[in-house]
Amino acid sequence: MSSAGALYRCRSWFSDQGWKPFPFQLQAWSTYLDGGCGLVNAPTGSGKTYSLLLPAIAEGVERMKADPKSCDGVQLIWITPIRALAKEIHQSAERAVQALGAEWEVGVRTGDSTQKVKQAQKKKLPQILITTPESIHVMLSNKGYAKLFKNLRAVVIDEWHELMGSKRAVQCELFLSKFRALQPELRTWGISATIGNMEESMEILMGAEPSAEPQIIKANIEKSLVIEPVLPEEVETLPWAGHLGIRLLDQVVPLIYENQSTLIFTNTRAQAEIWFQQILAADPSLAGILAMHHSAISKEVRAWVEEALYDGRLKAVVCTSSLDLGVDFRPVDCVVQIGSPKGVSRFVQRAGRSGHRPGATSKIHFVPTHSLELLECAALRKAVDEKANEDRMPYLRSLDVLIQYMVTLAVSDGFRSGELLTEVRGTTSFASVSDEEWNWCLDFIVRGGESLESYDDFHKVVVEEGVYKVISRKVSMRHKFNIGTIVSSTMVKVKLQKGKFLGQVEEYFISKLIPGDAFWFAGRCLELVRFKGVEATVRLSKQKKGQVPSYMGGRMPLSAELGYFLREKLEESATRDSFEDPELALVQPIISLQKERSAVPTRDQFLIEYLEDKEGHHLFVYPFEGRLVHEGLASLLSYRLGHFGKQTFSIAMNDYGFELYSDQPIPIEDGLDSDIFSLEHLREDLVSSLNESEMMQRRFRDIAQISGLVFTGYPGKNITTKQLINSTKLMYEVFRDYDPDNLLLRQAYEEVHEFQLEEARMRAALERIANQETVFNNIDKPTPLAFPILVDRLRETMGNESLAERIKRMQLDFG
Numbered sequence: 001m002s003s004a005g006a007l008y009r010c011r012s013w014f015s016d017q018g019w020k021p022f023p024f025q026l027q028a029w030s031t032y033l034d035g036g037c038g039l040v041n042a043p044t045g046s047g048k049t050y051s052l053l054l055p056a057i058a059e060g061v062e063r064m065k066a067d068p069k070s071c072d073g074v075q076l077i078w079i080t081p082i083r084a085l086a087k088e089i090h091q092s093a094e095r096a097v098q099a100l101g102a103e104w105e106v107g108v109r110t111g112d113s114t115q116k117v118k119q120a121q122k123k124k125l126p127q128i129l130i131t132t133p134e135s136i137h138v139m140l141s142n143k144g145y146a147k148l149f150k151n152l153r154a155v156v157i158d159e160w161h162e163l164m165g166s167k168r169a170v171q172c173e174l175f176l177s178k179f180r181a182l183q184p185e186l187r188t189w190g191i192s193a194t195i196g197n198m199e200e201s202m203e204i205l206m207g208a209e210p211s212a213e214p215q216i217i218k219a220n221i222e223k224s225l226v227i228e229p230v231l232p233e234e235v236e237t238l239p240w241a242g243h244l245g246i247r248l249l250d251q252v253v254p255l256i257y258e259n260q261s262t263l264i265f266t267n268t269r270a271q272a273e274i275w276f277q278q279i280l281a282a283d284p285s286l287a288g289i290l291a292m293h294h295s296a297i298s299k300e301v302r303a304w305v306e307e308a309l310y311d312g313r314l315k316a317v318v319c320t321s322s323l324d325l326g327v328d329f330r331p332v333d334c335v336v337q338i339g340s341p342k343g344v345s346r347f348v349q350r351a352g353r354s355g356h357r358p359g360a361t362s363k364i365h366f367v368p369t370h371s372l373e374l375l376e377c378a379a380l381r382k383a384v385d386e387k388a389n390e391d392r393m394p395y396l397r398s399l400d401v402l403i404q405y406m407v408t409l410a411v412s413d414g415f416r417s418g419e420l421l422t423e424v425r426g427t428t429s430f431a432s433v434s435d436e437e438w439n440w441c442l443d444f445i446v447r448g449g450e451s452l453e454s455y456d457d458f459h460k461v462v463v464e465e466g467v468y469k470v471i472s473r474k475v476s477m478r479h480k481f482n483i484g485t486i487v488s489s490t491m492v493k494v495k496l497q498k499g500k501f502l503g504q505v506e507e508y509f510i511s512k513l514i515p516g517d518a519f520w521f522a523g524r525c526l527e528l529v530r531f532k533g534v535e536a537t538v539r540l541s542k543q544k545k546g547q548v549p550s551y552m553g554g555r556m557p558l559s560a561e562l563g564y565f566l567r568e569k570l571e572e573s574a575t576r577d578s579f580e581d582p583e584l585a586l587v588q589p590i591i592s593l594q595k596e597r598s599a600v601p602t603r604d605q606f607l608i609e610y611l612e613d614k615e616g617h618h619l620f621v622y623p624f625e626g627r628l629v630h631e632g633l634a635s636l637l638s639y640r641l642g643h644f645g646k647q648t649f650s651i652a653m654n655d656y657g658f659e660l661y662s663d664q665p666i667p668i669e670d671g672l673d674s675d676i677f678s679l680e681h682l683r684e685d686l687v688s689s690l691n692e693s694e695m696m697q698r699r700f701r702d703i704a705q706i707s708g709l710v711f712t713g714y715p716g717k718n719i720t721t722k723q724l725i726n727s728t729k730l731m732y733e734v735f736r737d738y739d740p741d742n743l744l745l746r747q748a749y750e751e752v753h754e755f756q757l758e759e760a761r762m763r764a765a766l767e768r769i770a771n772q773e774t775v776f777n778n779i780d781k782p783t784p785l786a787f788p789i790l791v792d793r794l795r796e797t798m799g800n801e802s803l804a805e806r807i808k809r810m811q812l813d814f815g
Helices: 003-016 023-033 048-066 083-100 115-123 133-140 167-182 198-206 246-258 269-282 299-311 344-351 373-385 399-411 417-424 435-447 473-482 560-575 582-586 588-597 627-644 668-673 682-690 694-707 721-738 743-756 759-770 787-795 800-814
Strands: 038-041 076-079 106-109 128-131 154-157 187-192 215-218 225-229 262-265 290-293 316-319 334-338 362-367 462-464 467-469 491-496 501-506 518-521 524-532 535-540 605-613 616-622 650-653 658-662 773-779
Touching (some): 003 023, 003 048, 023 048, 023 215, 038 048, 048 076, 048 083, 048 154, 048 187, 083 106, 083 299, 106 115, 133 167, 154 167, 167 399, 167 417, 187 198, 198 215, 225 344, 246 262, 246 334, 246 362, 269 316, 299 501, 334 344, 344 362, 344 373, 373 582, 399 417, 399 435, 399 467, 399 694, 435 467, 435 743, 501 518, 560 588, 582 588, 605 668, 627 658, 627 668, 627 743, 627 759, 650 787, 658 787, 668 773, 682 743, 682 759, 694 721, 743 759
Parallel strands (some): 038 187, 076 128, 076 154, 225 362, 262 316, 262 334, 334 362, 605 773
Antiparallel strands (some): 491 501, 518 524, 524 535, 605 616, 616 658
16 A cells, blocks of 8 residues: 555645645644554644544555455544534545545444434444544444454544543543554544643553554644733723623624624533523624524534534524534634633633634633633733643543443453453553452442442343353443443423423422423523423523523633733732733722732732621632632631631632631631641541542542442433432442442542642642741721622522622622
C-alpha cells in the first residue's frame, strides 16, 4: 500500500476545494500514513477534523486496490463526546468519502439511534463508525463483538479535552485496551483544544505501553479573541448578588438585531429558560426566530434548532454547554456569555463559536450578573492574554468503571482473568492495580464480596472452566441498561396532553408541584395536569408567571487559573487610580464601600470578617479558590473550631469565600492564635470533619450506580430519587460499619478528596494563606464581599420571588 499515493489524494482534494493545508494538517497526514499515533492540538474552526479523517479514508482507498477484503467492516471509529456533534462529523466524512472515491459506508451509533440501526450493526458495522464511549461499551456487551472489530485500523477520539477529567475517559481507556488486544497495530489518535496538562492527557490516551512514540501535533494558529463587556451606566444597576443578569436585558436584545446570528450562552438550563422567556417578553417580534437549546429538551427539538441555525432561519439561540462543541452550523456573528463561565478554557471555547474559521477573529460579549462579576470579566481578559489554560485532572483507578466493564465482557463472550488483567494493566488508569485488588473485583462480581454474599441479586457472574460469564438473562438485560458513567438525578418525561414529548425535568423539581401549578419549560408556560411514575402530563398555560425547573449540581466552581487572575484584578481595583479595564473603573463604588466597611485584600493578604447581628454570629473567610474548595475549608474550619468548645455551624459558600454561621460567639481569634489554617494533620482533620458528610454519601451514590450496586430501573420505569438515596445510603452505612476496607467505599473517599474538595488545590491555598498577612476585621454591616454569601444561604430556604424581595430589602438595609 502506498502512503505516498494516499498523501497525494489528501493534497489533491484540498487543492480541488481551493484550500491550502496548514502545516499541522500536513504533519498529521504524514504521521498517520506512516503508522503513527498522537494528539492533534488545534483551535475550533481550524480544520482539525480533516487532519485525521482524510488520511484514514485515503489510506483505505489505496488498501482496497491491493486487498478489497481488508476493508470489510469497520475501519475507523470516530468517538464524539456529544451526540449532536456526530451529525457534523457524519457530513464531513460523507463528503470526503465521495470526493476520494472510497466505496465506504459512514454510519452513526448513539443513544438516539433506532432499534433497526442497532440490530443491523450487530451483524455488520459501516467502514466509518461515528459513536460515543457508551455505545462502544454497549457493543462490547454483544456476543461475537471480536468479529465486528477484526479489521479495525484506527480510533480517533474527538474533543478529548472534554472527556479528560471524567469517567468517560476511563471508558475510552478500557475499550482501547480491548481493541489493542484484538488489533495490536491499532492507531490511536485524539483531537484536543489546549489544556494545561496536554502531555499527561496524551499519555492517558495512548496507554501505559504505546506501540509507537506518540506525537503532539500543534496547529500553532493564533486566534484573535476580543472580549466586549456589556456594562450598565452605573454599577448600582447591578445587584450585589445573583446569577441571572436580567437587568442588562435591554442591552442584550439590540445585539440580536445588530448581528445576523447570535448565540447567548448561559451556565445552567434554568438560566437558559429564564433568558428565553424574558427576551420574548421584552420583544415578542423575535418569536419564531429565537430558539432555545439545552440537553433536557427533546432530541427532535434540539435537531430542529441545529438545522434552523445551520440554514439561517434563526436569528438567535439561547443555549447552555450543549452548543459549546462543534455542533454543525455556520459561524455565528455574535456570542454572548451571561455571567462568568468560571473557567478560561470554557470561555475561549464558547467565544470560538464566532469567527469559527481559520484566521477569523472571535468576539464575545460578557454580561455580568452581579457587580463583583465585573472583576471576573477583567480577570478573564488577562487570563486569555496570558494563554492560561486549566488542567483536566484524570480519574485514576476508578474501580466502579472497571467493575462495570468486567460485567459487560461477562455478558457478551466472557473473559479469562489473566488475559483481561493484562489488557487492563495496559491502561494508565489501572496500570497500578494489584493482584489483591483485581481479585477483590472478581469476587465482587461473582458473589458481591464479603458484605453482600447472602444476597442473590449480587451474584451476577459465574465461572465455568476458567471463563467468567453471565448466564442470567435478567442480569444481562439489567446490566445493558446500566452501561455508562454519566450519573444524573431521575428524569421525568414532560408530555403534552395530546402526546407531544417536550423533554425531561428532574424528578425532585416536578414532585414539588401539584396539578394546576404553572412552570416554564422548553420556552413555554405549562400547567401540570398529572404526575405519575416517570411521566408528567401538561397542557399549555396562559399564565405569565411560573416556576423554572432547577437542576441539581448546576453550578460550576471557579477554576484555580481564573481565581489567580481574579485576586490580581481585585488588588488592582483597590490600589490604582486609573484602569485599562473598563470593568475596574465601573466597579469602584463597590470597591470603595468594601474598603470603608472592611478592607480589599491584596494578593499578599488573607481577609477574614466577623459580624454579630440580631440573627447571630457570622464568620466570613475569603480564599478566592472556588466553591468546592471552600466547602471543604468550611468543614475543616468548623471541625477545628470545635476544639475550643462544642458548637453547631451552618455553612454557606460561593466562589470568593465562605461563611460559618452560629447562634453562639465563634472563637476565631483563639483559632488564629492556634494556627487554625495550618497544613498539619490536614488529611486526618478532613476525614474527621467529613465522616458523616453528605459529600461522601453523594459520591458513593454515583459509584453505586456505575458499579451496578443499585439498579436504577428499566426505561420508563426508573426508581425514584428518594428510593435511590435510601438504598445507597443503606449500603454506604453497612460498608462503613461492617466492611470499612470495601474498595468502592475507599474510592468514594478518594474521589471526595481529589475532585469534590480538590484537596491538592486546598493544600496550595493553605500554603498561600500561611505566607499571607491575615487581615481580621470586625464589621457592623455585611460588606459587598459578604453579601452574596449571605444570599447563598438564604437561597437554600426561600423561593425565587421571596428571595428577590429579601435581597432588595437587605441591600437597602445594608447599603
